[in-house]
Amino acid sequence: MSAVSKTRAEPMKIKGVAIALIPTRLETAVTVGYLVVVIICAGCEIKYYPREMVFASKTQALARYIAVRTGILASFSAPLLILFAGRNNFLQWATGWNFATFIAYHRWVGRVVFTLVLVHAVGYTITFKGRYAEEMAENYVIWGTIATVAGGLIMVQGLLVLRRRSYEIFLFLHIVLAALFIGGAWLHVDTLGYINWYYATTAIWCVDRVVRVIRLVLFGFPVSTVQLVAGETLKVITPKPSYWKSVPGGHAFIHFIRPSCFWQSHPFTFTEAVETNDKIVLYCKIKGGVTHGLYKHIASQPGQTVKMRVGIEGPYGEPTAAKYCDTAVFVAGGNGIPGIYSEAYDLARRDSKQKVKLVWIVREYKSLDWFYEELQFLKGKNIETIVYVTRPINQAADSDQEKKKTEDSDESSFKAAEDLCHVEFRHGRPDVEDFVKHEIDESNGSIGFVTCGHPEMVDHLRYVVSHNLSEEKRIEFYEQLQVWS
Numbered sequence: 001m002s003a004v005s006k007t008r009a010e011p012m013k014i015k016g017v018a019i020a021l022i023p024t025r026l027e028t029a030v031t032v033g034y035l036v037v038v039i040i041c042a043g044c045e046i047k048y049y050p051r052e053m054v055f056a057s058k059t060q061a062l063a064r065y066i067a068v069r070t071g072i073l074a075s076f077s078a079p080l081l082i083l084f085a086g087r088n089n090f091l092q093w094a095t096g097w098n099f100a101t102f103i104a105y106h107r108w109v110g111r112v113v114f115t116l117v118l119v120h121a122v123g124y125t126i127t128f129k130g131r132y133a134e135e136m137a138e139n140y141v142i143w144g145t146i147a148t149v150a151g152g153l154i155m156v157q158g159l160l161v162l163r164r165r166s167y168e169i170f171l172f173l174h175i176v177l178a179a180l181f182i183g184g185a186w187l188h189v190d191t192l193g194y195i196n197w198y199y200a201t202t203a204i205w206c207v208d209r210v211v212r213v214i215r216l217v218l219f220g221f222p223v224s225t226v227q228l229v230a231g232e233t234l235k236v237i238t239p240k241p242s243y244w245k246s247v248p249g250g251h252a253f254i255h256f257i258r259p260s261c262f263w264q265s266h267p268f269t270f271t272e273a274v275e276t277n278d279k280i281v282l283y284c285k286i287k288g289g290v291t292h293g294l295y296k297h298i299a300s301q302p303g304q305t306v307k308m309r310v311g312i313e314g315p316y317g318e319p320t321a322a323k324y325c326d327t328a329v330f331v332a333g334g335n336g337i338p339g340i341y342s343e344a345y346d347l348a349r350r351d352s353k354q355k356v357k358l359v360w361i362v363r364e365y366k367s368l369d370w371f372y373e374e375l376q377f378l379k380g381k382n383i384e385t386i387v388y389v390t391r392p393i394n395q396a397a398d399s400d401q402e403k404k405k406t407e408d409s410d411e412s413s414f415k416a417a418e419d420l421c422h423v424e425f426r427h428g429r430p431d432v433e434d435f436v437k438h439e440i441d442e443s444n445g446s447i448g449f450v451t452c453g454h455p456e457m458v459d460h461l462r463y464v465v466s467h468n469l470s471e472e473k474r475i476e477f478y479e480q481l482q483v484w485s
Contacts, residue, residue, distance in 0.1 A: 006463040009455030009483050011160060018160050021483060023104050031108045038077075038112055042069055042119075060127050067123025074116040075189060075197040078182065081109050082201050086208035087253070087316060098317065100482035107158070114151045121148050140188050147184030150177045168264060168289055212313055219244060219312045221257060226294065228304040229370035233335065234284040234294055237273060238310055245315070246272050246280060248346035249339045249450075249480055252314025254282060261290045265313060269339030269452070269480070274377040280312075283370065285335040319343050320478035326445030327355045331461060333453020334362060339480045340452050341374055348383035355443070361388045361430065361453065368420075379422045386424045436464045446473055452480035 084106035224238035273279035
């Protein structure tokens with residue numbers, strides 16, 4: 001649960017502007033613990049001795065002591081700052097916490113480090129009284145100033161509203177400014193005795209990048225089929241090496257090898273291809289940036305399909321603990337279905353007495369077009385499947401031509417739905433509270449809810465489940481949705 005409200009995946013907003021992501025209670029507890037340790041270490045046993053002969057005044061002496069202490073603490077925290085931001089963070093494997101959790105810690109460590117650096121700078125400004133210009137001309141002070149300015153700019157450009165406005169620009173500037181911050185700090189402390197912490201920081205960054213390159217090289221850069229489906233989703237079918245093991249509910253970062261975007265990578269959940277085990281399928285919702293550029297390119301191609309080389313970095317993530325529950329209920333919204341499907345199917349194909357239910361909430365019937373093969377493949381499997389169509393008749397088209405096109409699309413999708421006789425279709429939005437209570441009542445023993453989809457849906461389901469906990473049976477909640485931008 002969120003620490004202060006029912007929202008967790010959906011950001012807190014002021015007048016419609018996204019301000020911040022609210023941490024969970026666990027994340028809050030860990031962060032508060034870290035803040036307490038830093039405050040104690042920064043202020044403990046700092047004393048002024050009246051017979052101090054080095055400094056001209058008590059103010060200058062205390063300013064110097066505090067400046068030294070905060071500078072050391074900032075250097076100590078630098079390795080954590082980079083480790084928590086990396087995709088190949090060994091602490092993820094050790095704790096089972098997901099990438100989004102460590103990104104939340106990364107942001108808080110960054111805020112603390114910058115605050116320490118700021119106090120460090122102010123302390124030395126007071127200490128330099130009477131010789132400020134002379135000290136500021138020193139090379140190590142110049143680099144320290146560059147690092148401080150870069151850190152301040154990171155604090156501004158890392159605001160949630162700016163990250164979401166253009167993530168690619170944010171990420172590029174973030175990396176450049178982070179390099180200036182770490183490089184400037186390295187040169188600042190080079191002769192002061194704390195350089196080893198920046199050796200460690202740089203080593204962590206290098207290891208993460210090397211592992212990422214190795215993952216890409218091991219997967220290769222196969223020619224893949226990229227298809228525009230239902231005008232809303234890119235379906236990427238790519239061959240995988242025989243030794244590459246899929247992770248149910250996992251995700252991978254994909255590089256589309258095009259001159260305009262080959263250096264960019266974006267995370268998407270995936271499933272194994274239903275007709276063969278040597279391919280994986282990624283479903284990319286069309287938004288802005290790379291996916292929109294691909295959409296414009298593929299929409300003009302014959303059959304709205306192209307062959308393209310891609311690079312796959314992964315897999316990342318791991319299945320939830322829903323496999324240990326007597327009943328597992330998987331709830332997906334829109335494009336959140338691939339990871340949910342892969343984990344639900346992985347449980348359903350096992351020889352066990354576990355009850356597995358898959359619920360998919362979509363806006364229109366046309367969404368079935370891009371996931372039809374997977375739904376058809378569930379026939380005869382140990383899994384109960386329900387699809388909610390919240391807007392069964394599309395009334396959004398304006399012109400007669402658009403309406404005719406929409407009606408033809410809907411008719412085709414209706415026929416596809418008729419072929420899915422093993423899937424129960426319901427119209428309208430589900431009553432989440434009634435749904436959760438019904439599933440809990442029907443379960444024989446423990447029950448786990450797993451979800452991925454629109455942040456508002458995920459938050460609401462989490463809220464309802466948390467308010468229906470029972471002492472009679474174990475009730476768990478897991479979310480595949482990871483929000484880090």
